[in-house]
Amino acid sequence: MGETEAAVRRITPPQSGDPAAAEHVIAALQAGGAEVRYVGGCVRDALLGRPLSDIDLATPVPPEQVMEFLEAARLKVIPTGLSHGTVMAVCQGQPFEITTLREDVETDGRRAVVAFTDCWRADAARRDLTMNALSCDPEGWLYDYFGGLEDLEAGRIRFIGSPAERIAEDYLRLLRFYRFLAHYGRGRPEEPALRATAEAAPQLATLSGERIRVELLKLLAAPEPEETLSLMAEKGILLHLLPVPLAVEPLARLRAVLPESSPLLRLAAMLPAAPEAAQQTADRLRLSRAETRQLREFCRPEAFSELPPADWTLQRALHERGRDLVIAQLGLAAARTGGTLPKETLATARNWQEIPLPIDGADLLAEGMKRGPELGAALRELEDWWLQQDRRPDREALLARFRQQRQDARDRR
Numbered sequence: 276m277g278e279t280e281a282a283v284r285r286i287t288p289p290q291s292g293d294p295a296a297a298e299h300v301i302a303a304l305q306a307g308g309a310e311v312r313y314v315g316g317c318v319r320d321a322l323l324g325r326p327l328s329d330i331d332l333a334t335p336v337p338p339e340q341v342m343e344f345l346e347a348a349r350l351k352v353i354p355t356g357l358s359h360g361t362v363m364a365v366c367q368g369q370p371f372e373i374t375t376l377r378e379d380v381e382t383d384g385r386r387a388v389v390a391f392t393d394c395w396r397a398d399a400a401r402r403d404l405t406m407n408a409l410s411c412d413p414e415g416w417l418y419d420y421f422g423g424l425e426d427l428e429a430g431r432i433r434f435i436g437s438p439a440e441r442i443a444e445d446y447l448r449l450l451r452f453y454r455f456l457a458h459y460g461r462g463r464p465e466e467p468a469l470r471a472t473a474e475a476a477p478q479l480a481t482l483s484g485e486r487i488r489v490e491l492l493k494l495l496a497a498p499e500p501e502e503t504l505s506l507m508a509e510k511g512i513l514l515h516l517l518p519v520p521l522a523v524e525p526l527a528r529l530r531a532v533l534p535e536s537s538p539l540l541r542l543a544a545m546l547p548a549a550p551e552a553a554q555q556t557a558d559r560l561r562l563s564r565a566e567t568r569q570l571r572e573f574c575r576p577e578a579f580s581e582l583p584p585a586d587w588t589l590q591r592a593l594h595e596r597g598r599d600l601v602i603a604q605l606g607l608a609a610a611r612t613g614g615t616l617p618k619e620t621l622a623t624a625r626n627w628q629e630i631p632l633p634i635d636g637a638d639l640l641a642e643g644m645k646r647g648p649e650l651g652a653a654l655r656e657l658e659d660w661w662l663q664q665d666r667r668p669d670r671e672a673l674l675a676r677f678r679q680q681r682q683d684a685r686d687r688r
Contacts, residue, residue, distance in 0.1 A: 281396070281418045288415050289317040291327035296366040300332070301413050303348030303364075304373070309336040312395070312410040312418070314374075319406050322417075322427060323459075332373045333410065335393035338362050341373055360391055377401060379444065396420045403441055403448045404455060405433050430461025438471035446478040450490040453507055457497035463506070473510040480515060488560035491516070495538040501527045504545075518559055519552040521545040529610035532621075533602070539566060540603050543573035544610045550574055572596075578604040582614035589623060590662045598627045632658050633670040634677075642677060653677065 290297070304311045313321075314333040321327060334341060338360050345352045351365040360375030376398040377389040392398060395418065399408040405423035417424065426433050432455050434441045434448075442448050449472045456464060463469075479487065494500055504523045507513050513521045522545055529536055529544040536544075546552045553574035557567035572578075582605075584592070592601050602624045609616040634657065636650055644650055657673050668676070 281420050283419045283424060284417050285415045286322065286411060286417050288411055288413060289313050289321040289327055289330060291317065291330050292369045293367055296369045297330055297371065298413075299348070299366050300345070300350065300364045300371045300373075303350055304332075304334060304336070304341065304344050305413075306348065307336070307340065307344035309334045309341070309344060310412075312412050314410045315402075315407055318409045318411045318417070319423075319427060319459075321411075322409070322424070330369075330371050332371055333376055333395075333398065334373060335376050335395075337391060338375050341375065345373075359389060400435060402435060403445075403451055405435055406455070406459065408435060427459070430459060432456045432460045432464050432468075434468055434471075438468040439474065442471055442475045446475055446482055447486050447490060449475050449479065449512070450487065450494070453503050453512065454490050454494040454497075456506075457494050457500045457503040460503070469506070469510055472512060476510070476512050476515045479512075484559050484561040487516070488562065491542070491560070492538040495541040499530075500541070501530075518555045519546060525607075525610040528613060529606050532609050532616055533606040536603075536606065539570060540573060540606070543570055543603075544607055546570075546574055548574055548576040548607075548611055572600055573603055573607055575604070579608040582608055582612065583617050583620045587663065589620065591659075593624060593627045594629075594658075594662060597629065598624060601627075630666050632661060632673075633668075634673050638670070638674065639677065642674065642681075644681075653680075656680075 288297075301311050311332055311334050313330065315331045317327050317330050336344070338354070338357050341362050342352050342354065345362070345364050353363040353365065355361050355363045355372070360377055362373050364371045364373060376392045376395060378392045378394070378397045379389055379401050389401075395410065399410065399418075399420045402408040404426075405421045406427040407423070408419075408421050409423045409427075410418045412418070421435050422433075425431075432452060434452070442452075452464075452468065452472060494503065497503070501523055504513070504521075504526065507516075508521075508523055513523075525544045526541055529541065533540070542556070543553070546556060550571045553570040554567070556562075557570055562570065579588075579592070583589075584605075589601075592604075596604070602621065605616055605620065605624060608614065634654075636654055639650055639653055640646070644653065657677060660676065661668050661673060
């Protein structure tokens with residue numbers, strides 16, 4: 276198919292942020308004689324009317340020349356991946372990734388050796404899915420070499436060429452297939468593709484945790500990921516994804532209670548309720564320290580032993596753990612047990628405003644109490660009473676209660 280035959284229709288070019296910024300970058304490249312097109316996700320999402328997170332461009336010009344053209348236009352240039360033909364231009368604070376057309380020379384399932392080319396079809400052919408091989412020139416002409424537009428409109432997730440061969444080139448494509456199914460798919464994919472993902476599933480162990488983390492969390496961010504995850508379970512994909520078993524049913528129950536839950540919380544719903552499972556998962560996915568701590572808190576089995584929790588239990592939890600964590604743990608408790616979580620309980624948690632206890636240990640020391648276990652016990656008892664009083668007593672009321680308790684204790688001696 277020639278370049279002219281591939282131009283299927285005219286569309287409005289992708290726009291994100293300030294359209295003038297993209298026009299400036301494209302003009303800088305064209306001033307040097309470079310042909311430029313929008314490529315990848317920005318074209319796909321523009322066709323669907325979805326918001327664009329970034330704009331990616333491609334050109335047949337080698338990356339060193341791309342940098343010269345951009346610098347001649349006084350644009351900031353960052354050589355993000357010269358060996359793979361990628362540089363980044365920054366215009367009006369907006370980044371644009373510009374990649375020289377490539378074709379794969381050698382692949383091993385994890386990385387590829389590439390060679391630059393001036394053929395748009397060859398560059399499109401190295402992409403994984405048909406809907407990701409679309410490109411669009413600045414005038415709005417859409418180029419489609421592999422039926423990606425028809426697949427996109429039908430919600431059909433389809434590999435370019437042989438599914439098994441495309442996955443073998445980079446095993447991460449297995450997860451990308453299911454991630455795109457969750458976000459863009461409608462209906463069950465073709466069996467050859469599903470069979471290829473099942474056969475390649477053991478190779479997920481060869482991928483870095485960082486790459487798996489990115490794809491998994493993006494998949495879990497889909498509006499309704501359960502159907503895709505159930506298909507992954509059916510094909511044995513989930514068995515090879517993490518070192519701990521994953522369950523899909525609790526995720527559906529979590530979303531019923533907390534529809535806007537984060538990807539990390541959704542992951543926690545699928546994990547066993549054990550800090551050890553959270554730690555193993557965090558190690559495999561190379562989560563940050565903050566994410567690891569959060570996942571371990573999500574997976575605490577004792578967070579809420581019964582639903583709905585007693586008012587006092589909820590108040591104590593909110594005071595100690597904070598509103599956001601408690602809401603997450605309530606949702607997870609309902610997801611894991613199938614228990615009832617009344618709207619009133621969630622409303623109480625969501626409306627909770629943090630108020631620090633008006634006194635601390637120094638106040639009790641000033642009242643003559645000595646350091647030691649009794650100091651902590653006394654402060655804890657005062658805190659319990661303050662919470663039972665709906666946090667209304669002020670500092671003087673708390674100190675008055677403490678003095679009265681000490682006097683009562685002396686009178687009993």
